[in-house]
Amino acid sequence: MIFVLDAGNTNIVLGIFKDNDLIMECRIGTDAKRTSDEYGIQVLKLFSHNNINPSHIKGVIISSVVPNIMYSIEHMIRKYFNIDPIVVGPGVKTGINIKYDNPKFVGADRIVNAVAAHEIYKRPLIIIDFGTATTFCAVTKKGDYLGGVICPGIKISADALFEKAAKLPRIELVKPKKVICKSTVTSMQSGIVYGYIGQVDYIVSKMKRELIELGEEEPFVVATGGLAKLIAQDSETIDEVSPFLTLEGLKIIYEKNKE
Known part of the structure; x- marks a missing residue:
């Protein structure tokens, strides 16, 4: 399963893909004051509510227009999923x-x-x-x-x-x-x-x-x-x-x- 995150100014949209099927989509509020642990607890609760096993996540990708939350989001992914996320930006292949x-x-x-x-x-x-x-x-x-x-x-x-x-x-x-x-x-x-x-x-x-x-x-x-x-x-x-x-x-x- 692939975990995708789109961090906007108001909400962070989370999605889980199993093969090519989007099996979870939800939103949490964007908050620059929130720590990586606070984000991690929120995300794990959403996973539990949707019957998603975090250990089944094999890859993570993030896009963001809010630079000041990126440390917390990236650190959350590394700490709670033990994965280095791909961050959309310079050097990432897009095909356009x-x-x-x-x-x-x-x-x-x-x-x-x-x-x-x-x-x-x-x-x-x-x-x-x-x-x-x-x-x-x-x-x-x-x-x-x-x-x-x-x-x-x-x-x-x-x-x-x-x-x-x-x-x-x-x-x-x-x-x-x-x-x-x-x-x-x-x-x-x-x-x-x-x-x-x-x-x-x-x-x-x-x-x-x-x-x-x-x-x-x-x-x-x-x-x-x-x-x-x-x-x-x-x-x-x-x-x-x-x-x-x-x-x-x-x-x-x-x-x-x-x-």
């Missing part, structure tokens, strides 16, 4: 060509998503990841990672309204039935959700045009992340939601580097 001005500055999660989507779909791609930040990535058919767009995430936008406007409440991120709403809460929900759908479709349409100008065929648009389904319901440009794209990408990169 990063065309960023400085490849070191591409977030590990964006690389992992690009690897998974390229391997699965084998066509020009736009990949949208709805995380703490929302990222849009462009990948050519032959696997060139061209770059993309980074926007404030949906939850960041909602929290900003609550924190910066004295009379506006904190809201649940759900889609109201109509755009024109008759209460403060539903009006905020309308602005956040429908506004974000419009933002996504506009950015994707511009990215599609630029990719086609480079000689690529019509790109396939795949979305992932916690709020992908909410936005995809009304988006005119998202072709497919792939909730476990990042975990799939980690598994693929592990296979490329396990030797």
Whole structure:
């Protein structure tokens, strides 16, 4: 079994692959103050709850956009699993060509998503990841990672309204039935959700045009992340939601580097 971890700014997503099957997926909060032992106890409890024997883990791979938790996470893996983890970064084989001005500055999660989507779909791609930040990535058919767009995430936008406007409440991120709403809460929900759908479709349409100008065929648009389904319901440009794209990408990169 392979243990994969994707450490984001809000959550760390954990996955267990048995052969090619994802048999466990869960999340824990990202906390820079947590020690390796605290992370270890949490992880072992999740393993026990899901009937996973830690001794059956044969390999571990980590991607992270949070540098200040990496010591605790890596030390936890070495202490509790007796394995040196693969960490996605410079020197790790991915199978894609990063065309960023400085490849070191591409977030590990964006690389992992690009690897998974390229391997699965084998066509020009736009990949949208709805995380703490929302990222849009462009990948050519032959696997060139061209770059993309980074926007404030949906939850960041909602929290900003609550924190910066004295009379506006904190809201649940759900889609109201109509755009024109008759209460403060539903009006905020309308602005956040429908506004974000419009933002996504506009950015994707511009990215599609630029990719086609480079000689690529019509790109396939795949979305992932916690709020992908909410936005995809009304988006005119998202072709497919792939909730476990990042975990799939980690598994693929592990296979490329396990030797």
